[in-house]
Amino acid sequence: MRAVFFALVVLAPALAQAESKTLPSLKNDVFEGRVINRGVPRPQALSISRKLYLNDCKAGAGCVVTKTSFRNDSSLTNRSSIPNLSNGQTTTLQGYTWGDDHWNQVVDCVRETFAPFDIEIVTDAPTGNHHEVMVAGTAEELAYSDAGGVAPFIDCGATADNMLVFVFANQTNDVKYLCGAIAHEAGHAWGLSHSLDADDPMTYLDLGSSKRWQNFDAQCGEESPRQCECDDVGGTNSSSKENSFKYLRTQFGMISTLADTTIELDRPSEGQFVRSSFPISARYESPLELNSGSIATDGQTFLQIPEENLLFAWASPELPAGPHTLTISVVDEGDRTAMKTVNVNVLASCAGGAACASGTVCFEELCQPLTDGAGGLGSTCTNNFDCISGACASDGAQSLCSGSCEAGSSCPDGFECLSSNLCWPEAGGGCSATGGDGSMLLLLALGGLA
Ligand SMILES: [Zn+2]
The missing domain is CATH 2.60.40.10 (Immunoglobulins)
Structure with missing residues (x-):
């Protein structure tokens, strides 16, 4: 009898997306150099909001954004240095166009992405300090060149509060792309650069696949390695690598309610x-x-x-x-x-006629224990995994570890080979009350796992 073992799948493999769609490219120079090193000291302790507001711009008639000068960006006043307009001019981002169910999928994905950290993801407009991603409209509506999303300039470190960044959601309905882009732009707002780790939200690679913050010293770059804008991001002790997970953990801390591993x-x-x-x-x-x-x-x-x-x-x-x-x-x-x-x-081997210790019996070339429940021949069982032989059989009254045999041979003393070609305690022996020839004896179905 050959044992069959089932592996437990603990995570569903990501299914390839069958649908074909054209994703907007983030590979645009408008994304480069957004985090800059002006030598501004990084704060020792977090002094900015932990709140990230995902704004779908569906309240009212879209989000009205006012052009402002560099480093005057604010989520409190919807002022941004990004639009290609004159200071004081306004432009409107149309509300999220893919419906509430789709929006909820994106929000859930963003929450999962930031789940390890003490960062609050909200979808209702906060009254106080907060960072904000406008997840709406198109790059064109922001009077901006083609891009999937964009963040304003920031110094090294999570130095600026009330940052306003954009993901141009109406250009694609790809949930994973939008989710990754939101995390990406928020990451910029908090001081992260681009990474060549294709699993990390800060990457340009493999856009549209699932992204999670990676606890890995990743090479900075878009398509090829380069120096990071800031040194030692996430404790890498390197000017060319950043660890996004450790960086966010250092800035915001892990959330206390995170379930154990x-x-x-x-x-x-x-x-x-x-x-x-x-x-x-x-x-x-x-x-x-x-x-x-x-x-x-x-x-x-x-x-x-x-x-x-x-x-x-x-x-x-x-x-x-x-x-x-x-x-x-x-x-x-x-x-x-x-x-x-x-x-x-x-188990010890009894192959070639080697003797077994007392309390064991030689079966299938192994000295199997006669202790009940230990998995040896005749031991009680509830499924095949309980048995050394991999064969748990039942006569309808009880289930015992069995094993294959040929009539008249190959079962050890105290066991007989029944017509079903399975070893079973001899009738009248031990505590077994089995009668007849055991023709009703059946192997338990495989896969009977609790
Ligand atoms: Zn970027």
Whole structure:
């Protein structure tokens, strides 16, 4: 009987978008150099608002924006240095055109993107200090050259309050693109430059794919490496790399209500008897992406879990008979760790007629324990994973670990090979009340997992 093991999928792989659409390009020089280094000292403590207002400009007849001079941008007065107008002139951004359901999807995505941090995403106009993304209209309506979004100039560090940035939402209905662009422009407002990490919102690469703040020292640049505008962004100790996650964490802190990261081992279970190489499956649960992880036996790491791993299932290395510990540890994007250890017992081999210790019986070339519940032949079980053989069978009255056999042979003492070609405790032996020839004996369906 060959055991079949099911890996648990903990994260759904991103599905490729089948629809084709033309995304507006962010690859425009209007995005470059928005964060500039004038030597202004970075503040030691956050002195700006933690509130980010997503304004769909649907109240009234769009958002009226007044042109102002550089560094006089304000979300409180809807003044912006960005439009190509004379100071004091106004222009109107038309309201978000894709409907409420679509808007809610974008807002949810932005909230998920900023979830690790103590940043409040709101959609009702705040009365006090706040940063604002106008998610509306087109670049043309802002009297601006072609772009997907734009942020005003800012010094290094989260130095300016009430920043007003734009994402020209009516140019595309791609939710992931809009979500990433909002995070991107807000990132500029708080002092982040462009990154070559295609998974990070600050990138120009692979626009329209899901973006999350990456705890990674990423190379600055649009399409090729360059120096960052500011040094040591996010503690990189480098002038050419920035770590967006650590930077935002330093500026705003992690939110106190963030759910913990946990790792659970589904296989093997504590104290389980296992073969020399055994399946391992685990569940990673966290509001944050996995950053790194490892699995060790007896303290020796044998596998680094790749960041992109979506299927938490592996096989252990071959281990000698006897007790061993298995430890899985993970680190999430917030540098939070979780760990789980279980003890397992690797079964001795009785291949080639080797003797088994008392209290065990040789079956399928393994010395299987006769202790009930331990997974050996005749042990009670509820699913196939409970059994060393991988075969939990039921006669309708009870479920016991079984295993395949040929009539008249190959079952150990105390067991008989029934007509269903499964080993079963001999009638009258032990506590089994099974009668007849067991013709009703059925293997449990695979996949009967709790
Ligand atoms: Zn940009």
